[in-house]
Amino acid sequence: MRILFMGTPDFAVESLKNLYEKGHEICCVFTQPDRPKNRGMKLVASPVKQLALAHDTPVYQPTKLRDGKALEEIKKYAPDIIVVVAYGRILPKDILEAAPLGCINVHASILPAYRGSAPIQWAVLNGEKVSGVTTMYMVEQMDAGDIIDVCEVVLEETDTYGSYYDKLKVAGAQLLCSTLELIQNGNVRRKAQDETQVSFAPPITKAISPIDWTHTADQIYNQVRGLNPTPGATAEFRGEKFKIFTVKKTGKDTQKEPGTVLTADKHGLEVACGGGSSVLITELQAPGGKRMSAADYLRGHNLFN
Secondary structure, three states: OEEEEEEOOHHHHHHHHHHHHOOOEEEEEEOOOOEEEOOOOEEEOOHHHHHHHHOOOOEEOOOOOOOOHHHHHHHHHOOOEEEEEOOOOOOOHHHHOOOOOOEEEEEOOOOOOOEEOOHHHHHHHOOOOEEEEEEEEOOOOOOOOOEEEEEEEEOOOOOOHHHHHHHHHHHHHHHHHHHHHHHHOOOOOOEOOOHHHOOEEOOOOHHHOEOOOOOOHHHHHHHHHHOOOOOOEEEEEOOEEEEEEEEEEOOOOOOOOOOOEEEEEOOEEEEEOHHHOEEEEEEEEOOOOOEEEHHHHHHHOOOOO
């Protein structure tokens, strides 16, 4: 099958890699323009672009999709199908209809739940027990197209955004390949989404990073793991803002005011939460410092003693 692939981050790399390994013909790859990164602000190619170039696949990086030039490029390569995985751009109708077999997408949730740009993080933040990936036909409305297939993936209580992301990118790549096989064999059964079950996953911003200690230990635990590794939950102690990467629910009862530091020792930093609960901070990052265990930080600092 002749495929035009659209994707940008590491999540999409796994899918593109699988397509190469399965012997599909990747006629062209669309990806976001190179972005300046790090202190030197040097332009860096997206992970998808790097993989495509390693396979000598033509790469196209449009800044606009509605001026007709992107459509001309697609027509030049005459793909059978367009595959989109975390491209990061809204596709206009003419591009969605540019390939004979349509335009399909791998989305990191079980649709219609968590439509939007941050489905993995919101699933963890909300304490879901299971989520997964969906392949669907794309339409102009975001993540609203007919479902082709789904793969459920258990969301363990110990999963962070980072670890669950890694699980879903593998599951998504596998589902994509099986979906393309269904399409190629003419065995697709389209299923319309149930609009009464729709929920949304808006972009994650640093506005949700600060920990509200009046929340319960369960809520804070999910917040910390849902923002790990990025953008990271934050908490202030004695006027300094720390990033908090890992906490444990202690299961203890306390009558102390939420936000009170209960202990600071070799086990970490225990803080009172809402509902008479507490959490133990076991991994953090001090301002200007490196990510490290709370125990290691406390051995060299008396901030909480």
